[in-house]
Amino acid sequence: MLIHNAKLITWGEPNEILEDGSLLIEDDIITELGTSAEMLETYPQAERIDAGGQYVMPGNICAHTHFYGAFARGMAIPGRAPRDFPEILRKLWWPLDQSLTLEDVRYSALVSLVDAIKHGTTTLIDHHASPNAIDGSLDVIADAVEQAGLRAVLCYEVTDRGGEEKAQAGIRENIRFLQRMKDANASNGRIAATFGLHASLTLSESTLEACREAVPKGVGFHIHVAEHEADEYDSLEKSGERVVDRLHKHGILGVNSIAAHAVHVDAREVELLKETETWVTHQPRSNMNNAVGAARVDSMMRTGVHMGLGNDGFMNAMWEEWKTAYLLHKVANRDPRRFPGDLLVEMAVYNNAELAASFFPGVSIGVLENGARADLIFVDYHATTPLTSGNLPWHIVFGFHESMITTTIVAGRVLMRNRELQTLDEEEITAKSRELAKQVWERYVTYVPAD
Ligand SMILES: [Zn+2]
Numbered sequence: 351m352l353i354h355n356a357k358l359i360t361w362g363e364p365n366e367i368l369e370d371g372s373l374l375i376e377d378d379i380i381t382e383l384g385t386s387a388e389m390l391e392t393y394p395q396a397e398r399i400d401a402g403g404q405y406v407m408p409g410n411i412c413a414h415t416h417f418y419g420a421f422a423r424g425m426a427i428p429g430r431a432p433r434d435f436p437e438i439l440r441k442l443w444w445p446l447d448q449s450l451t452l453e454d455v456r457y458s459a460l461v462s463l464v465d466a467i468k469h470g471t472t473t474l475i476d477h478h479a480s481p482n483a484i485d486g487s488l489d490v491i492a493d494a495v496e497q498a499g500l501r502a503v504l505c506y507e508v509t510d511r512g513g514e515e516k517a518q519a520g521i522r523e524n525i526r527f528l529q530r531m532k533d534a535n536a537s538n539g540r541i542a543a544t545f546g547l548h549a550s551l552t553l554s555e556s557t558l559e560a561c562r563e564a565v566p567k568g569v570g571f572h573i574h575v576a577e578h579e580a581d582e583y584d585s586l587e588k589s590g591e592r593v594v595d596r597l598h599k600h601g602i603l604g605v606n607s608i609a610a611h612a613v614h615v616d617a618r619e620v621e622l623l624k625e626t627e628t629w630v631t632h633q634p635r636s637n638m639n640n641a642v643g644a645a646r647v648d649s650m651m652r653t654g655v656h657m658g659l660g661n662d663g664f665m666n667a668m669w670e671e672w673k674t675a676y677l678l679h680k681v682a683n684r685d686p687r688r689f690p691g692d693l694l695v696e697m698a699v700y701n702n703a704e705l706a707a708s709f710f711p712g713v714s715i716g717v718l719e720n721g722a723r724a725d726l727i728f729v730d731y732h733a734t735t736p737l738t739s740g741n742l743p744w745h746i747v748f749g750f751h752e753s754m755i756t757t758t759i760v761a762g763r764v765l766m767r768n769r770e771l772q773t774l775d776e777e778e779i780t781a782k783s784r785e786l787a788k789q790v791w792e793r794y795v796t797y798v799p800a801d
Contacts, residue, residue, distance in 0.1 A: 351397050351399060351762065352374050352398050353726075354372040354401065355370065355403055356370075356403070356404060357370075357405045358372075358405075359406070359739075360407075360408075361407065361699050365695075368383065368385075370385055371384070371385060371386065372390070373718060374393060378763075379722070379762070381721070383719070404756065404757075406729075407726060408472075408703070408717055408722075408727075409726055409758065409760065410470050411472070411668070411716055414610045414633060414661070415474050415477070416478070416662065416663035417458050417462040418447060421458055422443075423787075427441050427442055427798070429798070430801055435580065435642050436580045445794050448797045452480075455478070455490050455491060456494055457782055457783045457786050459495070460783070461779055461780065463774065464498075465665060466500055467758050467766050467771060468752070468758075468766065468771070471668050472500060472726075472727070472759075473502065473725065474502045475502070475503040475709075477507055478506050479548070481509075481512045486523075487523060488506055488524075495540070496541070499772075501541070501706070501710070501725060501760055502540070503572075503709045504527065505572050506524050506546045507520065507547060508547050509549075509553065511548070518560075521560060521564050525564055525566075527543050528544075529566075543569075544571065544608070544709070545561065545565045547602070548573070549573060549574035554588075558602065561602075570607035572610070573607070573609060574610045575594065575612050575630075576593050576612050576615045577611040577614075578642045581614065592618070595619065597609075603628040607628050608628075609631070610660065611630075613637060613644070614642075614643065624655045627656060628655075629658055629705055630658070631658045632645055632657055632675065633659075633661060633664075634674040634675045635664045635670070636661070636663070636664060637678075644679060647693075647697070651697065656704075659672070659698040669751065669752055672694055676691065700716075702716060703717060725760045725761065726758075726759050727755050727758050728756045729756070730754045730755075731745075734749075
């Protein structure tokens, strides 16, 4: 497939913008970049897509999300409003995830995937919970991802909040799915697996130990870390140690592990995250919504912590997350120099690409270059001021919008063309989702604890 008449944003290092560019895709790989004139002459037989002068760039990557939360949109929480994050967990997320059946899991994934294709998010690292439908839940999500054609990394969150049997079932589900992905030689595929853990505050010493023992060599963990102070208080009470120290002691950290949030970590915990090369993901929309605080992202990045950007189940519109991050750290620090566009790009583009590629080894992701995976989007953006590779981050923050994305391609396959979905039936999925969500909401209220 030959894409021509495009302004190519490569997100290479350094980033380049190639006016009137063209790229050739063979199977799922970008094999050549050049000017439109050259490439059309060299490959006259190739199937062509005329980008019509749009920007063509790598698809966005989401480093931490929850497909299972899709049915929370518009749902009422009975009784008084939760006053803090622990109450949000007890009154919203925990009763909601208990209400999910495998069919709900399928449709909450499908609606999230429709949203991702439409908004140009081509790789998603998901963290799943459905404590009354654990066995096989990752297969159901994997089926939906297969159908959508996107790229995803899946795991099941192990927790003690449903008792020992469910903790064991969670461990089994992760191990089974990791093995299945290994057997399927998933390194050539679009789906990968990791091992999910909820958070230190719902994991006992013995469960952490069991997870460490169960995990295959070379596989890391995906866990929430110090999202709210409660995680630190709980850890100190349980183990006498802060969360990151506790997880380090249990062998949970490392280059293949993801610690989501890290809002309340102290200086030594930041050092440990850096020393162990653990990935830390930042989700500013969620942090603001839950009123948990602003992670010290500038400081952590300056210390050398590897940081990526996720959305924690908010819309799979990653530029919205960029904009929120860009604004949050300025107001939180009362300093307009905080979290500038270039640092934002380091987190959201380069670091996310490195994190995603670590799950699909051997081939780069998130860059337009020879030999990279062909995951890309077309953006119908008409700059009203000069746009260069240097000021692109600020054009994205102040000018780009996901509604400008017209075409989404993953692994060389067109998933949306001129805003028309090619792999998923949005009408059918949304109709079914509305019907299922209504039933989930009815079950949900039966699980909400009394005030
Ligand atoms: Zn999360």
